[in-house]
Amino acid sequence: MASFEPVTSVVRALTVLRIVNDLDFASIKQIHKLSKLHRSTVLRMLETLMHEGYVTRDEQSGMYRPTGKTLLLSRGFDEKRQLSQLASPTMLAFRERIGWPSDLAILDGHEMMIVETSREYNIMAINHQAGVRAPLLLTSLGRAYLAFCTPAKQEKLLATLAASSRSVNAAARNDPAGVQKMLEDVRQKGYAIPDPDFNSSSSSGSGLITGFSVPVFCGGEVFASLSTSFLISAMSLEKGVETLLPALKETADTLSELISKNYG
Template sequence: MPSFKPVVALMRGLDVLQAVNASREATVGSVHAATGLDKATVVRMLETLEHAGYIVRVAGRPAYVPSWRTLQLSQGYDLQRSLGAAAEPILTNFRKSIGWPSDLAICDRGAMIVVQTSREQGPLSLNRRPGYQAPVLSTSLGRAYLAFCPDEERQAILAQIAARPNAESVDLGEADAILAEVRERGFAVMDGTYSDREYEGLVWAIAVPVMNGERACASVNILMLRNAMSYEMAVDRLLEPLKATAARLAEVFRAQG
């Protein structure tokens, strides 16, 4: 356990930097919506990050983008890049075989971090890149991971989420019921409310865990258009190929040590 309370201002600044990094062009309004911070705080954080050189203002517009300096923050973290590179051909071939894109994600500090994606190929790109942080409780990626990770880790993740201001709401009873259903059927489904918010209800997803022995080490999904692929069709046609792809990805994780 830490021996001190977190520095709230620093945490807010990191939240703002994350919101800018996740957008092509971030505005005060979009950062406010993403973080829940009041707009005056958002402005102070944006100007501080600009002064520090981590973001730059777009010429002629009240918008911000990450600067080259943000790349320095990841120089000491190679696992994500190495996993992504090894997984890329697997996801590329999987998309060619089924026609729908996929994400591979690992769990880090209560969020699902996309380490590789095949969304950038073809018409259903959906603007997700490696490094994108997906919420745990409402995405198929997060639910698939949570359902098959160790109990102690699951409770720690839920506690992390619950402790964050303006984060996903956590109803432990509801979460336990959802995850029990995922374990029973062997796969997870994107929450409908999340689909409505992020994709106007047009896109949905299923995901399975990438297993290392008896526990999940990651998860992989398939994203589909709701009007083109029903639940029944996806389970019948895509679930087994998805599980086979997860098994191939598990070999990648074992090779990474």
């Protein structure tokens, strides 16, 4: 949940930019109709976007169109899409091998973000689609990444989490020693499991699904984390680790090699 109410002018400017981008050539009348904004507001947003270089006006037709600068806004998305396309075949092969799906997530800000998943649209897809964010301290994806960070990076991330007021980061504020113990356990075992309470919450599938994660490395440093998930009714977490961990680690090693050679 956002800490503040959305800034109305920013929302309006983004709405106008999206419409111009969708239409390629757009008139004030078209933008007004699609955005439901007053014409004077549309004009003010367009002039602001022109000032910042994202929109230009054709002098002959009076129509507005996006500039090449808008491509800069998709740079991060394109990088993530490249990673998704790179990882997808390996993750699908893993699913065919073990019969359960996997998720690949990278650090985005101070959370993990799923960039690729081999889940089909069913109960296993609950809250695990590409683009979904996962808390660092409560999910196996977050824990696997955080545990294998360099000490300096881990310290910086934990300090940021401790300064946050979000409930998902409470352990960093209230029990830093417990967090360090948990991370050391992850490093020793080589894999991470989710927080039991968080995993049984409605936001994570109402306790129907469990799983675990391992780190994915690039250039000797942790780059992402890879998880596999399965129905608790099919097997316990302990049995899942015993059965699936070797294959998950092997897949993570394959992804590490692919990413090191081809990504970026």
